[in-house]
Amino acid sequence: MLGGINNGLYLISLSGFLIVGVMALILKWAFSNNKSVVERAKKIGNEDEYGLLKVAASPKNHIEGEMLRQKLLSVGIKASLSQTKTGPKILVFEKDLKIAKATLNS
Structure with a gap:
């Protein structure tokens, strides 16, 4: 002890x-x-490299893109804002693409 x-x-x-x-x-x-254990650098791809997501809009900058994304979220459409090689894009699933474009144009 x-x-x-x-x-x-x-x-x-x-x-x-x-x-x-x-x-x-x-x-x-x-x-x-x-x-x-170190995070890899993010890879910026082309518009067609995002799997099931399709481009619904091409905003001029991220501020405008975030406003458009929030508009889609307010009507229940899942959307993401991603940086592509050709600039920021609003991406949605293909089944929501027509509704998303109509919502953004209104």
């Missing part, structure tokens, strides 16, 4: 912290999708 402390209980409690730390490291390694 060190200074009136039960050594067995002390070591058991320290081993619990050690086990939690080791498990945290294992989980971090297991669920990481790449080996680097």
Whole structure:
């Protein structure tokens, strides 16, 4: 006994912290999708490189684009504002494209 402390209980409690730390490291390694912990630089693509998203509008700048995006969100259309090689674009799913264009033109 060190200074009136039960050594067995002390070591058991320290081993619990050690086990939690080791498990945290294992989980971090297991669920990481790449080996680097540094975020990659964002890649700016063409209009056709955004999968299921289609261009609904081509605003002049990000401020105008955010205003248009908020207008679409207010009527229930999911929209995103992305920077492409040809400038900022409002992107929506193809099923919402006609409604989005009509909403933005009104």
